[in-house]
Amino acid sequence: MMDRETIEPKVKKIPGSNAKKWVSYHMKYASLSTYNPYFVWDRKAPAIGPFLTDVDSNIIMDFCSHVGSAPLGYNNPALTAMSRELGGIDPDRYAGADFISGYGHKPDLSLPTPSHLHHKLIEITKQFRFDQAFLVSTGTEAVENAIKLCYQARKNYGYGICFDGAFHGRTLGALSLNRSKWQHRAFYPQVPKVISFPYPLIKDKNNNQWYKTGRKGEKISVLAETLSKDCGTIKPEEISYIIIEPVQGEGGYNVPTPDAFREVFDIAQQHDIPIISDEIQAGMGRTGKWWACENFGVKPDMICAGKALRVAAAVGKKDLFPKEDGRVSSTWAEGNAISTAVGYKTIEIIQKERLLDNAIKMGKILREKLEEIQQKNPQHITDVRGIGLMDAFEISDAKKRKKILYESLKRGLLLAPCGHKTIRVLPPLDVKEREINLFSNILEDSMKKLK
Known part of the structure; x- marks a missing residue:
């Protein structure tokens, strides 16, 4: 010991x-x-x-x-006890997108299930008024499903906006959003119509790619200029989603400049563009808030969670989720009995121990x-x-x-x-x-x- x-x-x-x-x-x-x-x-x-x-x-x-x-x-101790209690049931993974499982006659909390984890995720995203969650196995699947949901909610196959230095996963859709290292994307096919902008980080006056001088001599961000009615090159209604890490992970743990970061969300809200906060590495209490974007006083339309959650999830507002079944899918995450229980217990421990x-x-x-x-x-x-x-x-x-x-x-x-x-x-x-x-x-x- x-x-x-x-x-x-x-x-x-x-x-x-x-x-x-x-x-x-x-x-x-x-x-x-x-x-x-x-x-x-x-x-x-x-x-x-x-x-x-x-x-x-x-x-x-x-x-x-x-x-x-x-x-x-x-x-x-609490997590190991939970794993031991659930470890004797086979299968410990089942087709969770097709079947619901529980312990006993009613959904009490003696043993948490995927159903309880859904509920817990809504509880810790109530500040965003989220009301629906979708569990997947990995962070990259959370990103894949988040952008799929935005495409279908916007009812277009428009542009996706990401940022220099980004890392969102290694499956092909998420991979198309990566801008951190060449080896992540080289020689792999890409989802078309994904464009990147400088990350909203202003290091100093001589290294400032976020703001530029506009046509009238005013200071304007590169994103605002691109979507401007007067001189923009893309119409806002052509944008399907914006995805951003509130603190970049694989790209170098870059922390954005608060005002510039908030402007990304202001622009999204102004043009009614869904914005996804990729919280896979920065979320779940890592920055002292449940979700890192809270440090900047912004509210996304959807978050992607993973890593510390033990499974992964896309969580957002109900109007972004499809009305038809089968539009989003993940066989194993909702059916991972041990990982979803440990994910639930992790959230509970963070709450109880004021972590x-x-x-x-x-x-x-x-x-x-x-x-x-x-x-x-x-x-x-x-x-x-x-x-x-x-x-x-x-x-x-x-x-x-x-x-x-x-x-x-x-x-x-x-x-x-x-x-x-x-x-x-x-x-x-x-x-x-x-x-x-x-x-x-x-x-x-x-x-x-x-x-």
Whole structure:
């Protein structure tokens, strides 16, 4: 057993001999992906909170939380109890889009079901007046169905608007919206009529792609100009949807400029264009709000949720959903009995333990630590950014980033890259200040290895 109050990272060797055997065996049959080849998590060994044990008995502190998919870290007692209680029923996955299942004679909450998760999602989106949810298996499916719903609601096959640096998934429809890395889209067919605009982030006066000088000398955003009656190139009624990440994930954890971000929503509302907030990585409490777009005081027409939810979902207003059955579909997500129950329980724990407040409080401490390290290493760390517990620091070049990731892991700290030279920091939502101090000490020591 691990004691979360006292445990610390402890590493003998990275990669260890057992990890090398596992990686060699795995890669003999598995296709190439973005695997970390330096350690292998031992699922049977002790783990708690952000701490895990690898197959070489190294104790690692995970500050990327499986890219946000483990929002409560490892072996949360309430979640493990829920999984054990449901684990003896077969099949644990069934055709959930075709059949409804429950436990007992009435829908009480002794054991949550997909029906309860639908209800819970409506509860935590009431600020947007949402009233319908659709469960799917993955975030990319949530995006696929969200844009399908917008196409059918607008009754046109119009333009889709996305933003530079975006990442929305890897299936063909979602892939067409990606603008973060060339390898995501190269040589794959694209959904036509998707156009991208600069992300509404104004770094400084010399790096401002969002605003430009209009014909009359006025300051105007590139999106507003494109849809302008006077000089626009696209009619607003030709737009089927706008999709945007309130904090960009794979693109580099870019946080938008608030006024510019709000303008995107103002333009959508002005022209009655459905706007989708992709909350797959930033949502579910990660930024200190249930949904990251709330930090900017805006209300989308639909959100896409995933990762921390354990399944994924498109949630929105009923008038965006079809009246006919079979227009949207996902066989397995609504029929994933364990994952939907754990998703429900995750939301419940975040509520009961006030983890939105913890994300704000601990996120502030985390960014202060990162800024202190940046001040000591200005030649290596060029930026620190984030909201709540969705944070990142940018390195001066990609080779240095690779070195920092490896040196940190050698000392027992697991981090993950994003963008082209950025490192994301995603501790569990119940992270303790002691754990942030451990993170800070290891990172600061790792930085000393850079020349």
